Every structure is written in structure tokens, then in C-alpha cells.
Ligand SMILES: C[C@](O)(CO)[C@H](O)COP(=O)(O)OP(=O)(O)OC[C@H]1O[C@@H](n2ccc(N)nc2=O)[C@H](O)[C@@H]1O
């Protein structure tokens with residue numbers, strides 16, 4: 252059976268406080284976008300993992316799909332499977348690609364072996380694999396808080412706009428990005444600001460990672476500026492970077508960005 256994990260973007264991201272466990276409380280809006288991996292499992296004699304497409308850093312046993320298998324195997328009588336992941340979602344991009352694979356892997360196992368798990372139970376497993384993973388079980392636009400794994404539905408439909416995503420040739424580590432941010436409470440919650448017209452977002456909706464990530468990687472700041480120059484109604488780095496998205500009301504000319512960066516359209 253095969254499934255197609257998709258990426259997310261963060262519209263606004265406020266890092267509010269540091270917790271005793273080293274994680275951070277935050278508030279953000281998660282919005283699913285149409286950049287996808289392909290993930291397949293086939294019953295086999297032994298557990299194996301292989302990938303194609305983009306090269307995935309790290310050891311196979313640390314891949315979130317393999318970790319997901321071991322997590323579920325503790326509670327369910329699963330046969331060994333051969334896992335194949337075709338990686339297309341850029342890595343170190345703030346697009347939650349690894350997290351999406353983890354959550355969709357849980358959904359795939361649930362479907363394939365008819366485990367009968369409800370969404371809330373799958374969210375419980377996803378949470379154990381990473382803060383972003385839980386979102387991808389429902390995979391609908393949400394306002395997220397705590398460490399990014401508690402949600403409230405948000406009425407946000409960007410389908411009449413064109414979302415463009417630009418991936419500069421830089422990767423940012425999430426843990427490192429958190430180390431560069433100084434947490435601070437906000438005066439007005441993103442939960443309210445997100446209902447302002449998109450043309451107002453530029454004034455009010457910020458990503459707290461931008462200051463420190465732009466300092467280390469000025470080319471990312473340049474990409475954001477170029478998206479505004481091309482007519483974006485709103486542009487922002489996604490998550491901890493390095494990707495930057497722009498929301499447009501007409502097809503932008505991004506030829507100036509295409510030479511040095513990967514550009515994804517029709518999201
Ligand atoms: C930047 C975001 O993508 C925004 O959506 C997420 O907060 C990152 O979530 P994620 O990649 O699923 O994060 P995890 O894999 O759970 O954690 C990676 C590292 O990021 C840091 N981390 C992550 C989430 C969070 N709320 N506070 C943190 O401080 C921790 O140092 C952790 O060791």
C-alpha cells in the first residue's frame with residue numbers, strides 16, 4: 252500500500268517560553284501544502300528501509316518511519332515490512348517533511364493492517380515521534396500551541412491564492428534554530444491575527460526564527476524580500492527555515508529566484 256505524505260508551512264510562529272524539558276511553548280498556524288513524498292510498505296520476511304530521491308541524512312534506524320514501526324510494534328502484532336520512501340520534500344526546510352512521513356506511516360500501518368485506531372490514538376503515537384508529527388494525522392489547517400502538538404481548528408482557506416515556496420541551497424537544523432531564539436510572550440495572539448485580511452498580515456504576523464536565521468543566512472532574507480518585490484501579499488520563512496513561502500493573488504514572475512533556488516508552485 253502506498254501513501255503520499257505532504258509538507259506544511261507555518262503562518263506566523265511565536266516562541267513564547269522555554270520549558271523545563273528543554274522544549275519551547277509556541278503558537279503557530281499549520282497549513283498543509285502540496286509538496287509530497289511517496290511512502291510504501293509491503294509485507295516481507297524482515298524489516299527493511301530504503302529510500303530514493305533526495306538523500307536523507309542520518310542512520311536508517313533513526314528514520315522516523317523506522318522509529319514509527321518500532322513504536323507501533325510494541326503494542327500491535329505487526330508482520331515485518333519493507334518500507335520504501337521516495338523523498339521529494341526538501342529536508343532542513345521547516346516543511347516538516349520527516350514529521351509528515353512519521354504521521355503518514357502510522358496512518359498507513361493502521362489502514363494496511365486494519366488496526367482500527369481512531370485519530371486521537373494515532374495522534375498519541377505521532378506525538379512520541381516529534382512535536383510536528385501530531386498535526387499530520389488530521390492534516391487540516393490548525394492553530395497550534397504548547398510544543399506545537401495541541402490544536403484548535405482554524406477557518407483558513409487559501410485556495411483562491413497562489414502559494415509559492417522557495418528553497419534556498421541552505422539547510423537549517425531545528426534544534427539549532429531554537430537555540431537562537433529568545434522566547435517572549437505576545438500581546439496579541441496569532442489566533443486572532445490570523446483572521447485579519449491577508450494584506451494586513453505583513454504588519455502583524457511574524458516568525459520568531461527569522462531574526463536569528465537571517466543573521467546566519469542572509470540569503471534567506473534576500474529570498475523573502477524578492478517575494479515581496481514580486482508582489483506577494485504575504486511572505487515568510489516557514490518554521491525554522493530555510494524555505495520561504497509567498498502568497499500571491501496572481502502568478503508571479505520569479506525568474507530572478509529560479510537560478511539559485513528551487514521554486515515550488517501550485518501548492
Ligand atoms: C519549528 C517547527 O517545525 C514549527 O512547526 C517545530 O517546532 C519543530 O518540530 P519538530 O521538527 O517535530 O521537532 P522535534 O523533532 O520534536 O524536536 C527537534 C528539536 O527542536 C527543539 N524543539 C522542538 C519543538 C518545540 N516546540 N520546542 C523545541 O525546542 C528541541 O530542541 C528538539 O530537540
Ligand SMILES: Nc1ncnc2c1ncn2[C@@H]1O[C@H](COP(=O)(O)OP(=O)(O)OP(=O)(O)O)[C@@H](O)[C@H]1O
Nearest residue numbers: 308309314315342343344345346347348349352490
Ligand atoms: N523520513 C525522514 N525524512 C527526512 N528527514 C528525516 C526522516 N526521518 C528522520 N529524519 C531526520 O530529520 C531531520 C530533519 O527532518 P525534516 O525534513 O522534518 O526537518 P525540517 O525540514 O527542518 O522540518 P521541521 O523543522 O519543520 O520539522 C533530517 O536531517 C533527518 O536526519
